[in-house]
Every structure is written in C-alpha cells, then in structure tokens.
Amino acid sequence: MYHFLQERLARRVLEYLERRYPGVSLPQVVIEQPPNVRLGDFAIPMFPFAKPLRSAPLKISEAIRTEIGAIDGIAEMTVAPPGYLNVRIDRVWLAAALAKDDEPQAQAASGKILVEHSSINPNKAAHIGHLRNAILGDTFVRLLRNAGREVDVQNYIDNTGVQVADVVVGFLHLEKKSSAEIATLIAKPRFDYYCWDLYARVSQWYAEDKQHLRMRAEVLHGIEAGNNEIAATADLIATAVLRRHLETMDRLDIEYDFLPRESEILHLHFWQAAFAKLKEAGVLTFEDEGKNKGCWVMRRAGTAKVNDSPGKLDDVLTHMGTSEGLGDRPSEIAEEDQKVIVRSNGTVGYVGKDIAYHMWKFGLLGRDFGYRRFYRYPNQHECWISTTDGEKNHPHFGGVTEIYNVIDARQSEAQSTVIEALRELGHDEAADHYTHFSYEMVALTPRCAAELGYELSAEDRSRSYIEVSGRKGFGVKADDLLDRLIASAKAEVDSRHPQMPDSDRQTIATQIAIGALRYFMLKYTKQSVIAFDFKDALSFEGETGPYAQYAVVRANSIFRKAEIDPESYATTASREIKSSNVTQYLAESDEIWELWQASSKTSYVVDQCICTTEPAYLAKHVFQLAQLFNTFYHHHPILTEPDEARKKFLLATVFVVRRELIRALSIMGITVPPVM
RNA sequence: GGGCGCGUAGCUCAAACGGAUAGAGCAUCGGAUUUCUAAUCCGAGGGUUGCAGGUUCGAUUCCUGCCGCGCCUACCA
Incomplete structure (x- = not known):
C-alpha cells in the first residue's frame, strides 16, 4: 500500500x-x-x-x-x-485501505523461476554454514511466491565427488567395514554424525601417509564409472546422508521439489552434449603447449580480453568487428587467465559439469533427466530425484526463464565463468537471467571454538573469526544447534507454563527455536560474515525471532481476553475506520500513525528484498513492526479503554499490525506459538 | 602478484539510488502506576564512520592513494 x-x-x-x-x-x-x-x-x-x-x-x-x-x-x-x-x-485513507487489506495487486511477471539452494555434499552432517544457505534460499523462495511467482526449488547433489569418495575410503579402508556393517550403521539415527567424524579421520589418515591418497583415486574412479561394488556402496552412503539432510531441513520447514544429482549429469552424458556445443561455438580452446598442454580451457571470468597496453585501445576496437577478434586462440589467453574445463586425461572438471547443468536449467541442452519420487514430506509434498531411467509420469523441471543460485561468495568466480560460457554460446537472455545469490560464510568466534573444545593456535585466538572446516570436523552441526535451541526454549516455556501438557510445551519450544534460528540467519546482510557465537544465537531477547513472535502473542491475547476472533475481525475493523472519530485518533498520535504506516510497507519491503536479493530487509521490517507495537502496547491500554469508539479503533490497529507481522514472519518461515 | 569483499559505539550489526540530528541489539548503570503475562517498556553513558586527499549544495555511501583483515586465484569438488 x-x-x-x-x-x-x-x-x-x-x-x-x-x-x-x-x-x-x-x-x-x-x-x-x-x-x-x-x-x-x-x-x-x-x-x-x-x-x-x-x-x-x-x-x-x-x-x-x-x-x-x-x-x-x-x-x-x-x-x-x-x-x-x-x-x-491521508491517514484515514491509508487506514481504511489497510483495514480492508485491499492491496492493489501488481501484475506478477510470468515465467517459472528456479531457485537452487543447500547443495550440501552428501558425505557428512549439515553445519551452520549450510543453515545460512538453506534459510536464505528458502526465504527467497517464499518471497518470490508471495510476489505471485511460480518457483521450483532444487538442491543439487554432488554424489560423485571426492568428498563422498573420502567417506567411502573411510568405511572400506580405514574401518574395513563390510556392506552389511555399513547398512547397519545407516539404519541408526544420525548416520550423518558418524560420517562427520569419519570424514575428519580420513583427512587425518591421508595426512599421515600420502600413499593413502591412492585409495581416494581408486574409489573416485569406481564411483565415476558406475555399475560396480564401490559405486553401489558410495550411493548407499550418499543417499542415506542426503535423507538426513532433508530431515534436518524439514525441521526448519525447508522443502525441495527436485534433487538433481551429479551421477546423472555424468551417466546421461550431459557434458558430452554441452561439450559439442561449446566446441562448435568456439567457447573452449585446446591448449597445445604450456602448463595446460592437452587441456580444453576457457578464459577465466573477469580477466581482460586483450593484454596489450592501454594505448592500443583504438587498434582493439577496430579489430572487434572482424572475425579475428572473436574467439580466443590458445596463444591469446595468458596462462594465468586460463580456466581448465577438460583435463589432459579427457575428464571434465566441475565447472564443465556446471555449464552443462545450467544449459539444462534453461532448456538449452537438448537432454533431460529421468525422474523418480524420492521423499515425501509429512505434509504430503513430494520431492523428486534424478535417475537414469525414471517414472513415466513426473512433473516438468528445468527449461525455466530465470534462475537464482544460492551459493556462498567463495564460488563467485566459478559462477561468473558459467554465466560467461552461456553468454559466449549466444544465450545472452539466459545469462542476463542468471543470478548468483552470493552471501558470506558463517565462521566461529574464537570463544565459540574454545567452548566446543577445539585447540586453537595463538594466531587463531587473535582473529575475530575462524572459518569452519568439514575436513577437520571443525564446526557446529545443524541438528546440534537446533537441539540446543529447543532445549533452551523448552526450559523457558517450562518455567512460564508449568501447568501445560509437556507435548504442547515441546511444540511451542520448537516454534520458538526455529523462529530464533531463522531470524538469526536472516538479520545479517548477505555480505557480512556471521561470526557465530552461542550467546547471540541462543538469545531470545532484543532483535530476535522470539521478540517478534511475542508481539503477535500479545496481540492474540488482547483478542482472546476481548473474546473476539482476530481472523474474522476484518469487516468490523474496516467499518470502524470509517467512523468520524478516527480522523482525530490518527491525527493526535504520531506513535499510533507510525504503526499504521509501518504496517503498510510489507509488500514494498518484499519487492525490495527480491530486487536486491536481500532478505535482511524483511527481518528489519519485522523487528521495526514488533518494536513499534510493543511501545504502543505499553502506552495504550485497550481492554480498559472507556471510550468505546476509541477502543474499537485501537483494536483495529492491533488487528492490522498482527496481520502484517504474521504475514511477514511467515515469509521468513516463522510461525507464532499460541502462548509464550 | 591479480580479482572480489570488508573496516561504523566496549561487542555484534543497520543506514535502498550520495540527503535532514549516523541508528538498533547485546553488555554496563538507573528506573517502570501488582496491567491486554516483564521473552516487554523508559532513561543514561558510549562515535573524528581505519588514514590522507578529491568530486559537490551535501560523503559512512562515489573516485584516487595508503594501512589492516578475509575470501578466491588447483589438470580438487
């Protein structure tokens, strides 16, 4: 409005x-x-x-x-x-429109959007860095859907890379487990935690003796080839860990529609199809000398096309129209600007696979995955996975007009290279609608690391934050954090509502924990490195999710005490706003007006979040609304208000703020408990 | 070396396209009529926005140069 x-x-x-x-x-x-x-x-x-x-x-x-x-x-x-x-x-004009909730709907752009997020290697438990990714991605999906867009959510699974190979090495060579023993472990709860530790041990084992790395190469080869014992074991492990990841994210109400796997990109020969097109268009060049002899390379994104002195700019411009200026002959790309796409042994690196995958996303590859049902959420929503030969009837994925990849800032260069490849293939339209939703990592404060029992070097202790490392087993697991949050919220709920049944208290504690976690991950702007600390993350006071939830609980309790159903108060509210006194009420208090004005901003903020790919603005909006409401709550007793007309006006105010808070919170994936 | 990003209160962070008195939370200290439950509210202290120049009506924001920090810069994924 x-x-x-x-x-x-x-x-x-x-x-x-x-x-x-x-x-x-x-x-x-x-x-x-x-x-x-x-x-x-x-x-x-x-x-x-x-x-x-x-x-x-x-x-x-x-x-x-x-x-x-x-x-x-x-x-x-x-x-x-x-x-x-x-x-x-015109205060009354806006208040009347808000009470009726008749926001003029802008025509949403057509075309399906694909949002890719999470993409956790299926070889160990998810950690807080993955939580930031998934929460940003999921919230962005909710923002787009709120704006009327059709969205597919994908979670890319790299089930054939070294990370999976490493845990397989751990099971087969370090622990010498049989298939039956592995199957037993998989059936146990939190199998991903077992892998977390094993993965760290394998890395240690490699460091002890470089000869051990031969095992990795062997396993990796087996996985890539497919149709053998090792590949089957790897698939068993990766699939089990993947299920754990889906369960973890489901705790936060994060769901996916489709899980494309690298194994299918390999086995359905996506790369071969892409390679042919890339060669034909002259995007790739073959190096026959130098460091990258025998490789197919691309120019690294962001490097200059011409390394002549600036004085020769005119010469460059005159050559740009000629065929000589197009495409790069091997000698034209300086060695340090070359990005190897196909290795000299003929295998393709991950950027190459990514190019093929993104051609598929835009429907430019001429191939498709097979599809199989994989995971049914408790709400019956179905998540599909890629296969070589799938079910006959399946939803259509890919071939979208716009994509957002939620991937951390460390991948910027690789992402730019993929975009550049699309552009050089002549797909400017696709390249222009490819957004790398980039964000900074979650690191640990030295205090937090020490609290977790890690030995720190003097150098690390002096830093403001330390990067997490799956390879070292250094980090905070997503489920652990969630468990701690729930336990902490539960203790609060227990002390506040001892008479309530335990299962209800548990439900409320879970809602509060999720609210705290999702808000925490969204309140920082994307560019800011989150220096994680339990003290801040476990806080339920101040600028937090529970603070906002609490504001709604207060609004609800006003309606409850007044014996009014807030959901069906809309018609009464809009009728009340038309009464003559409202002009005076709105004029005499800037404080109350500010609340109405802030309430009118939700759709505006949603637009801002989408066009800047910055969900933090929504968190700020929620906090501002909650803060204004709490101030209002203290200054204006409602149920005891003697003037009946004024009381109804105040109730209408509560009604509108409550509605907008619930709306904005739900876009953040946060629900509100009945009491707190 | 090159590329990207960051540097704001004791700490953690805000401040859309350059805009009016640079704002929050935490922490510290001091308060809140026994009320729609205080996971709340009010108040206080705390700032040369890393440094030096430049652009203009106006710079935390843009430009240049320093200083400090992080990430990327593999025939790993």
Whole structure:
C-alpha cells in the first residue's frame, strides 16, 4: 500500500514538472522517508532538479505544493529547507485501505523461476554454514511466491565427488567395514554424525601417509564409472546422508521439489552434449603447449580480453568487428587467465559439469533427466530425484526463464565463468537471467571454538573469526544447534507454563527455536560474515525471532481476553475506520500513525528484498513492526479503554499490525506459538 | 602478484539510488502506576564512520592513494 502511494506520488510530480517545464530532460523523482514522522511520510529531495530547471530547490517545492492539485491518498505537502518537499499521507485513507487489506495487486511477471539452494555434499552432517544457505534460499523462495511467482526449488547433489569418495575410503579402508556393517550403521539415527567424524579421520589418515591418497583415486574412479561394488556402496552412503539432510531441513520447514544429482549429469552424458556445443561455438580452446598442454580451457571470468597496453585501445576496437577478434586462440589467453574445463586425461572438471547443468536449467541442452519420487514430506509434498531411467509420469523441471543460485561468495568466480560460457554460446537472455545469490560464510568466534573444545593456535585466538572446516570436523552441526535451541526454549516455556501438557510445551519450544534460528540467519546482510557465537544465537531477547513472535502473542491475547476472533475481525475493523472519530485518533498520535504506516510497507519491503536479493530487509521490517507495537502496547491500554469508539479503533490497529507481522514472519518461515 | 569483499559505539550489526540530528541489539548503570503475562517498556553513558586527499549544495555511501583483515586465484569438488 505504501509503495502504491509512493509510485502514484512520483508519477504525479513528474507529470506536473513535465507540464510546467516542457522540453526539459528531468532526473528521476526519488522518494525517501523523512528522518521523523513529524516531518511527513514521504520526502522528495529537490536538489537534482535545481540545475535542469534553473530554479532554487525551495522554489520548485513551493510550486509543486501549490499547483499540483489533489492526489487521492495524499493529505498535504510542506516545503522544508534546505530543499525538500515533504508529503503527508491521508491517514484515514491509508487506514481504511489497510483495514480492508485491499492491496492493489501488481501484475506478477510470468515465467517459472528456479531457485537452487543447500547443495550440501552428501558425505557428512549439515553445519551452520549450510543453515545460512538453506534459510536464505528458502526465504527467497517464499518471497518470490508471495510476489505471485511460480518457483521450483532444487538442491543439487554432488554424489560423485571426492568428498563422498573420502567417506567411502573411510568405511572400506580405514574401518574395513563390510556392506552389511555399513547398512547397519545407516539404519541408526544420525548416520550423518558418524560420517562427520569419519570424514575428519580420513583427512587425518591421508595426512599421515600420502600413499593413502591412492585409495581416494581408486574409489573416485569406481564411483565415476558406475555399475560396480564401490559405486553401489558410495550411493548407499550418499543417499542415506542426503535423507538426513532433508530431515534436518524439514525441521526448519525447508522443502525441495527436485534433487538433481551429479551421477546423472555424468551417466546421461550431459557434458558430452554441452561439450559439442561449446566446441562448435568456439567457447573452449585446446591448449597445445604450456602448463595446460592437452587441456580444453576457457578464459577465466573477469580477466581482460586483450593484454596489450592501454594505448592500443583504438587498434582493439577496430579489430572487434572482424572475425579475428572473436574467439580466443590458445596463444591469446595468458596462462594465468586460463580456466581448465577438460583435463589432459579427457575428464571434465566441475565447472564443465556446471555449464552443462545450467544449459539444462534453461532448456538449452537438448537432454533431460529421468525422474523418480524420492521423499515425501509429512505434509504430503513430494520431492523428486534424478535417475537414469525414471517414472513415466513426473512433473516438468528445468527449461525455466530465470534462475537464482544460492551459493556462498567463495564460488563467485566459478559462477561468473558459467554465466560467461552461456553468454559466449549466444544465450545472452539466459545469462542476463542468471543470478548468483552470493552471501558470506558463517565462521566461529574464537570463544565459540574454545567452548566446543577445539585447540586453537595463538594466531587463531587473535582473529575475530575462524572459518569452519568439514575436513577437520571443525564446526557446529545443524541438528546440534537446533537441539540446543529447543532445549533452551523448552526450559523457558517450562518455567512460564508449568501447568501445560509437556507435548504442547515441546511444540511451542520448537516454534520458538526455529523462529530464533531463522531470524538469526536472516538479520545479517548477505555480505557480512556471521561470526557465530552461542550467546547471540541462543538469545531470545532484543532483535530476535522470539521478540517478534511475542508481539503477535500479545496481540492474540488482547483478542482472546476481548473474546473476539482476530481472523474474522476484518469487516468490523474496516467499518470502524470509517467512523468520524478516527480522523482525530490518527491525527493526535504520531506513535499510533507510525504503526499504521509501518504496517503498510510489507509488500514494498518484499519487492525490495527480491530486487536486491536481500532478505535482511524483511527481518528489519519485522523487528521495526514488533518494536513499534510493543511501545504502543505499553502506552495504550485497550481492554480498559472507556471510550468505546476509541477502543474499537485501537483494536483495529492491533488487528492490522498482527496481520502484517504474521504475514511477514511467515515469509521468513516463522510461525507464532499460541502462548509464550 | 591479480580479482572480489570488508573496516561504523566496549561487542555484534543497520543506514535502498550520495540527503535532514549516523541508528538498533547485546553488555554496563538507573528506573517502570501488582496491567491486554516483564521473552516487554523508559532513561543514561558510549562515535573524528581505519588514514590522507578529491568530486559537490551535501560523503559512512562515489573516485584516487595508503594501512589492516578475509575470501578466491588447483589438470580438487
């Protein structure tokens, strides 16, 4: 609603200026929010117009104010030094629209979107870094769906890489386990924890004697070839760990639609299809000398095409139109700028596989996976997995118009290389709709590492954070964190509601724990490295998920005590807003108005989150709403309000804030307990 | 060496396109009419936004150069 008014205002201002100053090319009308509601609801800086209109900012403001005429939903405008036009929303107009919840729906863009997230190697338990990925990805999916977009959620499974090979080596050579023994271990709960430890031990074992690495090569070869004992064992292990990952993420209400696996990319020869096209288009070049002799290479993304001196720019430009300038002959890519795609032994690296996979995503490969049902969620939602020969009837995946890959910032270069390959294949459209949703890692504070019992070097102790390492078994497992959060929340609920049945307390504790965790992972902006610390993560006070949940619980209890069903209060609320006193109520309190204004912003914030791929804005919105509500709650007793009309107005306020909080929280994947 | 990113209060973080007095939470200290449950609220202290220049009506934000830190830079995935 906020955004709707904002756009209407911008359009009207622009129309006015165009009419008043015909033929002048105008800068964009920027609408911001004044630092204080007393100044107004929108602020338009007039400075950028001063030069093109050859007039002082204050004069332009004054002209707009007096001459623009009435705008539906806008109450008044004021001119503010040094050069702003401040605009007040018609409070009753907005409140009436909000109470009715009749947000004008913008036409959602068509075309299916594919969001890929999680993509955890299926060789060990998921850790907090994976949680950040999955929570960012899942929230982004919810944001897109809230905006009316159709989304497929994929979780890419690298089941044929060295990481899986390493645990297989661990089982077969380090522990010398039989297939039957492995099967027994798989059946035990939290098999992924067993692998976590084993994986760290294998890495240690390699370090002890480099000869042991031969085992890895052997196992890896077996896995890639397929149809043998080793591949079968690897598949058994990887599949079991994958199921654990799905269970872990399901605890957080994170679900997937499709799990494409690297084994099928291999066995269905996706790469061969892509390779042919890449060679044909001249994207890859064969090196016949130098360090990468015998390899097919690509130019590393971001490196300069021409390494001549800048003075020769003119020469470069004149050559660009000719065929000589297109494509890179081996000698044209400096060795350090080469990215090996196909090794000299003929095998393809992971970037190559990724290029093929992304051609499939956009429907540009000419091949498809086989599909099989894999996992049914408790809510009956079906998750599919790739196979070589699948079920006849299956949903259609791939062939989308837009993709988002939630992958941490360390993969930026590889992601750019894939995009560059698509572009050089001539698929600019696809390349333009390929977004690397990049975020920073979760690291541990030295204090947290020490708390977990890890020995730290003096150097590590002096750092502000330390990178987690699956290879060293250094990190916090996702399920462990969740267990601790639930236990901690449970203790609180137990002390607050001792009379409640234990199963109810458990349910509430779980909701609170998930709220705390999801909020924690979303409140940081993507670029910021999260220095993980149990003290912050386990906090339920201040800027946290439970704080926001608690605000809704308070709203609910007001309705409960008033014996009103909040869900069906909408018609009453919108009727109340029309009563004559509301104008006065909204005018006399900026504090209450601010609550209405903030409530109107949800869809605006959702748009912002999507176009900047930054879910943190939504967390900030939720916190601001909850904070304003708590202040309001303290200042305005509702049930004891003697003035009946005013009481109904206050109830309508609670109704709207509650609805928007629940809406925004649900986009974050957070539900609200009945009591706290 | 090259590429990307970061540096803001004691700590952890905000501040969309450059905008009005740089904001929160935590921690510390001091308070809140026994109420719609205090997982809350109010108040206080705490800042030369790493350093030095530049661009302009205006810079935490953009540019240049330093200083410090992180990540990437494999015929690993």
